[in-house]
Amino acid sequence: MFLRPDRTDFQVIAFYLGKVMFGLGLMMLLPAIIAMLVGEWNALTALVIGGSIGVIGGRLSEIKFRTRRPLSWSHGMVTVALSWLLGPVLLAVPFFLSGHFSDFLDAYFDAMSGLTTSGLSVLQDLDHLPRSMNLFRHLTHFAGGQGIVIVVLTLFAGGGAQVGTLYVGEGRDERIMPNIVRTARFIYTVALVYLLAGTFSLWLAGVVAGLQPGSSLFHAVNLFMAGFDTGGFAPQSTSIAYYHSATVELVLVVLMFAGTLSFALHYQLWRGDRRELFRNIETRTLTLTLTAMTLLAFVGLGRSGTFTDAVPLFRKGFFTVVSAHTGTGFGVNAPALFVTDWGILAPAAVVGAMALGGMASSTAGGIKAIRVGLAWKGLIKDVRRVLLPESALVVSTYHSTRRRILDDATAKAAMTLLLLYVLTYLGGAMVGMFYGTWDITETMFESVSATANVGLSVGITDASMPMVLQLTYITQMWLGRLEFMAVFALIGYVVAIVRGRT
Amino acid sequence: MSTPRDPLNARAWGQILTSLLVLLVAVVVIGQLAATAPQAQLPEDARIIELPATSSVDIVTCERRLPEVTRVQGELAPPVGRVTSTAVNDCPEHFDGHVVQFAGEVIGDVLRRDGGAWVLMNDDRYALETGPLPSHRDFGGSNSGLSVWLPDELVELVDAPGGPGVRGTVLAVSGVLHRVDPDDGGGLTVRAGRGTVLAEAVAVPNPVHRPQAIVAVLAALGAAAALAAERIVARRR
Numbered sequence: 001m002f003l004r005p006d007r008t009d010f011q012v013i014a015f016y017l018g019k020v021m022f023g024l025g026l027m028m029l030l031p032a033i034i035a036m037l038v039g040e041w042n043a044l045t046a047l048v049i050g051g052s053i054g055v056i057g058g059r060l061s062e063i064k065f066r067t068r069r070p071l072s073w074s075h076g077m078v079t080v081a082l083s084w085l086l087g088p089v090l091l092a093v094p095f096f097l098s099g100h101f102s103d104f105l106d107a108y109f110d111a112m113s114g115l116t117t118s119g120l121s122v123l124q125d126l127d128h129l130p131r132s133m134n135l136f137r138h139l140t141h142f143a144g145g146q147g148i149v150i151v152v153l154t155l156f157a158g159g160g161a162q163v164g165t166l167y168v169g170e171g172r173d174e175r176i177m178p179n180i181v182r183t184a185r186f187i188y189t190v191a192l193v194y195l196l197a198g199t200f201s202l203w204l205a206g207v208v209a210g211l212q213p214g215s216s217l218f219h220a221v222n223l224f225m226a227g228f229d230t231g232g233f234a235p236q237s238t239s240i241a242y243y244h245s246a247t248v249e250l251v252l253v254v255l256m257f258a259g260t261l262s263f264a265l266h267y268q269l270w271r272g273d274r275r276e277l278f279r280n281i282e283t284r285t286l287t288l289t290l291t292a293m294t295l296l297a298f299v300g301l302g303r304s305g306t307f308t309d310a311v312p313l314f315r316k317g318f319f320t321v322v323s324a325h326t327g328t329g330f331g332v333n334a335p336a337l338f339v340t341d342w343g344i345l346a347p348a349a350v351v352g353a354m355a356l357g358g359m360a361s362s363t364a365g366g367i368k369a370i371r372v373g374l375a376w377k378g379l380i381k382d383v384r385r386v387l388l389p390e391s392a393l394v395v396s397t398y399h400s401t402r403r404r405i406l407d408d409a410t411a412k413a414a415m416t417l418l419l420l421y422v423l424t425y426l427g428g429a430m431v432g433m434f435y436g437t438w439d440i441t442e443t444m445f446e447s448v449s450a451t452a453n454v455g456l457s458v459g460i461t462d463a464s465m466p467m468v469l470q471l472t473y474i475t476q477m478w479l480g481r482l483e484f485m486a487v488f489a490l491i492g493y494v495v496a497i498v499r500g501r502t
Numbered sequence: 503m504s505t506p507r508d509p510l511n512a513r514a515w516g517q518i519l520t521s522l523l524v525l526l527v528a529v530v531v532i533g534q535l536a537a538t539a540p541q542a543q544l545p546e547d548a549r550i551i552e553l554p555a556t557s558s559v560d561i562v563t564c565e566r567r568l569p570e571v572t573r574v575q576g577e578l579a580p581p582v583g584r585v586t587s588t589a590v591n592d593c594p595e596h597f598d599g600h601v602v603q604f605a606g607e608v609i610g611d612v613l614r615r616d617g618g619a620w621v622l623m624n625d626d627r628y629a630l631e632t633g634p635l636p637s638h639r640d641f642g643g644s645n646s647g648l649s650v651w652l653p654d655e656l657v658e659l660v661d662a663p664g665g666p667g668v669r670g671t672v673l674a675v676s677g678v679l680h681r682v683d684p685d686d687g688g689g690l691t692v693r694a695g696r697g698t699v700l701a702e703a704v705a706v707p708n709p710v711h712r713p714q715a716i717v718a719v720l721a722a723l724g725a726a727a728a729l730a731a732e733r734i735v736a737r738r739r
Contacts, residue, residue: 007514025725040666041710042539042636045718049535052721053528059728063735089525093532097714099539099636104529127609127624127645128634128706130666210613210620236610236622237645244613244620244649244686304566312688333690336591341681343566463643 004500005493011065012075013082018061020083024090025054027143028136031094035132043130046097054090077489084478084486088112091140098133100124105470106463112474114140116481117363119232119329119455120473122463126237131218137233138222144481145229145259145363146191183263190266191228194258198224201251209245223248227255230363232329232455239331246315252330253322260286260326260358264401281398282359285373286325293353294321300345317346320456324353327364329455338458339442347458351445354454355425365453365480367421371414373398378411420484424451424476431472432460450476535714537639542707544633544669553630553700554584554603554674564593587625587646590679594690598681604692605674605700606630606647609664618653620686621663623673633669637706650675650692662703672701 028051035044071079088111096107106122113120114137123129123137199220206216222235236242240249258266265283268276277283297317301307307316316332323330338347357366381396388394396406428447432438438446438460446460450473461473479487584603606623607630613620627642628634635641652660656675664670675694683691 007511010514010518042708042714045711045714048718049532049714049721052718052725055725056721056728059725059732062732066739096532096536099536099639102639102641104533122644124641124643125626125628125635125645127622128628128664128666128668210615211611215611237624238622238647238649241649241689242610242622244689246687249687306566307682307688309682309684309688311684312682315687316689334587334591336588337594337690340564340592341566341594463641 004496008067008069009075011067012069012071013079014061015065015067016071016075016079017082017086018058018065020058020079020087021054021061021090022058023054024087024143025051025056025058027051027139028054028094031132031136031139034135035130038131040130040132043094043098043132046094047132047136049097050090050093053093057090074489074493077486078493081482081486081490084115084482088115091115094133094136095123098130100126100129100133102463105467109470109474110137111140112477113455114138114231114233115144116453116477117141117145117229117231117327117365118450118453118477118481119226120450120457120461120477121233121455122461122465122470124463134235135218135222138225138231138235141229141231141233142225145225145231146187186267186270187263190263190270194228194255195224198228198251198255198258202248205245205247205251206243209243209248211243219243223252224255227252227328227330228259228363230256230259230327230329230358230365230453232323234330238334240319241332241334249315249319249332253319256322256326256328256330259328260362260364262359262361264361265359268401276401279399281373281377281400282369285369285376286359289356289369289372290321290325290353293325293349293356294318296349296352297321297346300343300347300349303345304343306342306346320350321353324350324454324456325356326358327354327366327452327454329449331456335457335459338445338456344441347441347445350456351448354448354452354456355421357452365451367418367452370400371418374406374411374414375418377406378408378415381406381411417483421451421480424479428472428476431469435466435469446473447476451480453477453480531717535711535717538713539636539639539711540709541639542637542709544637544706545704548633548669548701548704553605556584556586556589564595566595584674585679587648590648590690591646594679594681597679600679601676601695602679602692603674603676604648604650605672606650607664607672608660608670609645609647612657612660612663614657618651619657621650621652621660623647623650623675624664629664629669629672634664634667634706637708648692649686649689650677650694651686652694652697656694656697659697659699661699664703667706667708669701669704669706671699671703673697674700 028047032044032047032051035047088108091111091114092104092107095101095110096104100123101107101110102124109122202220202223203216206219207213211219219235225231226233234240234242240252262282265276265280294317297320298313301313301317307313319332338350355366356372357368358364360368360370377396377398381394385394397403398406425444425448428450429440429443432443432447433440442458442460445458448454449456584605585597590597604623604625606625608621609624609629610622624645624647626646628645629647632638632640632642652675659671659673661671662668675692675697677692677694677696680691680693682688
């Protein structure tokens with residue numbers, strides 16, 4: 001039986017939730033300044049309203065709910081789950097006031113998609129969207145990709161140890177350094193280095209592609225945030241096909257890979273330990289699955305006659321598989337072409353790549369390479385246990401920053417989450433099929449894309465989609481980003497409020 | 503030793519419900535603000551006069567099921583008249599290699615390369631009918647268009663591309679449609695050979711939304727007050 005939460009529990013949660021709202025409110029300052037500089041007055045007032053609500057809510061919670069009570073695991077999990085549910089409400093305010101969404105739910109959908117680094121969008125007339133609002137969309141990727149809760153709390157909360165629970169709640173279970181604040185600082189350092197190098201490379205590639213220098217900088221900054229944080233929004237409606245540039249695509253492939261690597265692996269590489277790249281179970285799994293999915297896509301595209309030359313196979317096929325596998329969602333063709341021109345096998349490979357996802361403790365979504373690797377090793381271990389004599393001791397190991405023994409509990413946990421992802425993929429596809437408009441291949445594509453926070457689409461996601469399906473995808477994006485556990489903790493909390501012991 | 507528990511009393515529930523009520527009121531106010539946004543028509547001279555008639559081809563959709571075999575639902579006929587991006591994306595195979603007519607707003611950037619430029623031409627409702635958002639609330643879905651290669655002599659026709667606050671030059675072009683353009687890494691493109699201007703670029707009126715500006719000023723003052731109040735309370739602690 002659960003203990004019914006008391007007043008101080010709510011106080012702790014409200015206090016930290018307020019800090020997150022305050023951080024998100026401040027985030028709107030940057031696009032607001034840009035709006036002022038370029039004279040986008042209605043966008044400016046929309047951002048000021050959204051930002052002010054965040055600041056007011058955040059400061060009032062600081063006054064009203066200030067507490068020194070430490071965060072327990074359940075507080076942390078519930079705070080994270082609520083932050084990712086209410087944060088998009090705040091972000092949806094400027095979106096909705098921009099005049100590019102027909103209702104608030106649409107704006108909330110895009111805010112959730114941005115924050116969870118999904119990249120699905122129901123925004124209307126993107127190609128005429130004010131620049132400051134376009135930057136704001138991409139900033140939501142950056143905030144969500146770096147982990148809003150950890151970013152805000154390491155900036156605005158003094159304690160490092162007690163926010164560790166929030167860090168795990170956001171789907172990052174690998175502490176790189178003993179102190180969570182130092183871990184967060186390392187994450188910022190990595191992001192900053194990639195920001196400078198990535199933005200410069202994209203700017204240069206954009207200028208070579210024919211963009212004016214100023215316009216190229218705007219595109220570069222936005223594309224960097226969407227690429228490195230494996231988000232998937234793009235400044236124009238045709239996504240990456242807009243640039244007609246192999247160089248832009250190449251730089252983005254590098255950024256997408258960088259974004260999908262775990263920060264623990266970044267740390268090892270940062271220290272000069274390149275061997276980790278070849279020994280790590282996640283890089284090995286990712287290499288294998290990426291190769292398999294790419295080959296499958298190539299065979300599919302070749303057999304169906306979609307692309308028969310090497311260049312289109314790489315620039316369309318490989319790019320799309322990388323975009324899917326890293327959880328980014330950049331597109332190089334119109335969504336409808338997945339259905340009308342890509343055959344059956346190649347889109348299936350894209351779905352497979354999306355479902356598997358990138359590395360744990362990165363900005364990527366999906367099942368994650370570590371779980372796929374551990375589940376596979378667990379399966380092999382069980383098979384060996386059956387085949388060997390009963391007295392034999394079967395030991396399986398894996399390498400993840402150091403050599404570790406695979407115990408049954410770890411393998412079981414990986415299997416459980418894998419199963420949860422698969423069930424969510426199926427559930428979303430079933431809801432889509434309920435409407436009778438799309439078949440299983442289309443609804444599965446979209447459902448996996450939402451749950452794995454990818455953002456590729458076959459065209460189901462648009463402003464005219466049914467409301468229940470829209471709510472389903474919002475839930476899937478939320479579940480997928482938090483990897484279920486924080487959401488289950490929130491459900492447990494609600495149950496405890498109703499049925500818990502006092 | 504367990505800490506004494508402090509159950510939720512009526513006052514605490516009242517605070518939670520009040521917070522939810524405030525959130526609801528905020529959403530309603532924001533909804534009202536969005537609904538009262540000023541609307542503006544495109545200037546009279548920006549209206550498109552002669553948009554070529556669309557193709558009579560009635561294609562539902564195509565799917566590649568077997569090698570070199572395309573399953574088509576609907577009627578197949580050679581593309582005659584103006585094609586739309588939606589029809590092309592629904593069955594690119596049918597238009598591959600044909601000379602097509604296409605009309606749309608040049609949008610974003612003109613990517614100049616040797617001998618011409620790549621442009622994106624949108625033929626959605628915002629481009630050809632209603633004009634760009636947010637100057638009105640006649641929502642017409644997402645953008646839709648095709649990538650078009652313009653040789654130098656046609657690039658000169660582009661007065662200004664569309665973007666925030668600008669409805670770009672609307673062109674009608676004819677050229678060969680490539681399902682897999684080898685010079686674009688396999689992209690779906692139209693290589694324009696001829697083109698005419700249907701409408702010049704025009705700035706879209708987007709007047710300041712006064713009620714929204716007033717709410718923004720009040721909200722900013724509220725935020726400043728909340729920041730000051732928090733500092734005062736923190737100092738007293």
